[in-house]
Amino acid sequence: MISNRMKKLVNNNSVIRQMFEEGKKLKEKYGEENVYDFSLGNPSVQPPDKVNLAIRKSLEINSIHNYMSNSGYEDVRQKIAESLNLRFNTKYSNKNIIMSVGAAGGINVTLESILNPDEEVIVFIPYFMEYKNYIENYNGKVVEVLCNENFEPDMEDFEKKITSNTKAVIVNSPNNPSGIVYSEKIIGELARILKMKEKEFNHTIYLISDEPYREIVYDNINVPYLTHYYKDTIVIYCYSKSLSLPGERIGFVAIPDEVEDSEELIQALTIATRILGFVNAPSLIQKAIAECVNITCDMSEYEKNRDILYNGLIDNGYECKKPQGTFYLFLKSPIQNEKEFCNIAKKFNILMVPGSSFAMPGYVRLAFCTETKIVEKSIDKFKELMDEIKKNAI
Incomplete structure (x- = not known):
């Protein structure tokens, strides 16, 4: 049964x-x-052709099918860190990057690492419904925030929904399913409210930025990089959409040094990767990704x-x-x-x-x-x- x-x-x-x-x-x-x-x-x-060439090249590595660190190959993580630093003016190194089994795997190891039973995670309607399952995997509670007619978060409702039991907020922009991008104004207001609530409740509230669609934007619209607005931000990314590799299940979690207790959090995600049965992100595609971090x-x-x-x-x-x-x-x-x-x-x-x-x-x-x-x-x-x-x- x-x-x-x-x-x-x-x-x-x-x-x-x-x-x-x-x-x-x-x-x-x-x-x-x-x-x-x-x-x-x-x-x-x-x-891109370069991806398939990189996969073939990776097959020539003698140890390509071996175990590695649970957080992934150090050289791959370093190349990702350098790419992010160049694009977003961040200060990542390889220790800030944990390779994940897609964005879904990244969200799950993150929630496993931060949630205690009955703690709340806020999501913005409309949202990818697997978030609900992921949160409930770790006995967390989903709290939904309403949106306006443009599918933008209702900030008044957001502020009301944050309680002493709020542990995290998930933001998905560009957004599935609405296709909208949260503007700098929206992200700035969201960050302002979170900072105020962190101070009020005297505990960390994580902002989880789920970014599988970051590269798919139109009309020169800017997608804000959330770590510049709120220090306790965890960035989750995958290559399923940017490189058309959904079946390969490859992505990463980026944790800036500025996040509260970042070293302990990084250790927690590394262990969560192991104990949830992922062990490590797929070996072959990790090495291939290292050659393709700056293309789409x-x-x-x-x-x-x-x-x-x-x-x-x-x-x-x-x-x-x-x-x-x-x-x-x-x-x-x-x-x-x-x-x-x-x-x-x-x-x-x-x-x-x-x-x-x-x-x-x-x-x-x-x-x-x-x-x-x-x-x-x-x-x-x-x-x-x-x-x-x-x-x-x-």
């Missing part, structure tokens, strides 16, 4: 994954070119897809904000029940994820990281879908 918690999770399996599996069945039935699968954020752009894949296809999809939806009477980053668009459902809207869309072979999966009913998420020709063809289907909605409303 499985545990009660896992039984609940099995019964409420990820809607995103369910839609992805449904998409595979539809593609087998109708052909890939006739299914408009906007469900899973699976990068469509190929990794070509993001121009995502920007092209964004423009085609956004303009096509607006022209056909849909309501949505133009994404500033990521490869997601958060669309307002034209009917009250967005799950029903998703079901109707399936009749037109359009797959989307209900906003309730991100704690925001009434919206749907579209992942436009797919072939441009699929995005182009989908516009006529979205028109047919809207016509169907209007016909049923009469």
Whole structure:
């Protein structure tokens, strides 16, 4: 008999994954070119050639398949530290970097290291719903903060939700699912409130910056680097999106020296990597990443897809904000029940994820990281879908 918690999770399996599996069945039935699968954020752009060359080169290292430090190869961590210092004017060294099994692994080892039972972690609606599972993995409590009509945090609600039991706040910008980027003004106000609350409650409140989409931004929008605003910031990053390597599960956690008790925290994350069963991040791809820390894949296809999809939806009477980053668009459902809207869309072979999966009913998420020709063809289907909605409303 499985545990009660896992039984609940099995019964409420990820809607995103369910839609992805449904998409595979539809593609087998109708052909890939006739299914408009906007469900899973699976990068469509190929990794840079340099990545594959670096992987092949890494295979020539005699000890490539051996164990290493739980925090990862020292030379890899040093190259990442130097790259961050160059880009963001930080002062990292290899000791500040812990290699992780993707951003998900990084978040889990961080939460394992800082959370006591029943301590609270604040998240901003809409948010990636796996955060809830990660927090509950370590008996923490999720506290949700409301957003405004632009999907920006409601700062008044944020201030109210911070209590003496608050241990951490998770920020995801560029944001999944909304596609917005939190401005310097927003980050500055968030930092001001956190500093005030740290002083009021006389204990550390960590700011966890989850940054898998940092490199996917449009229109020259700036993504603030949070350590410059708030000293107790832990940065979590992965190469799944920037180098199109989601299956390789490789990322890192960066802990600045300025973080309260940083040395002890670094030790805790290193041990958590071991005891959670990760042991260390994948060896081969670590070495390959070291050769690719200053490059990204070509993001121009995502920007092209964004423009085609956004303009096509607006022209056909849909309501949505133009994404500033990521490869997601958060669309307002034209009917009250967005799950029903998703079901109707399936009749037109359009797959989307209900906003309730991100704690925001009434919206749907579209992942436009797919072939441009699929995005182009989908516009006529979205028109047919809207016509169907209007016909049923009469």
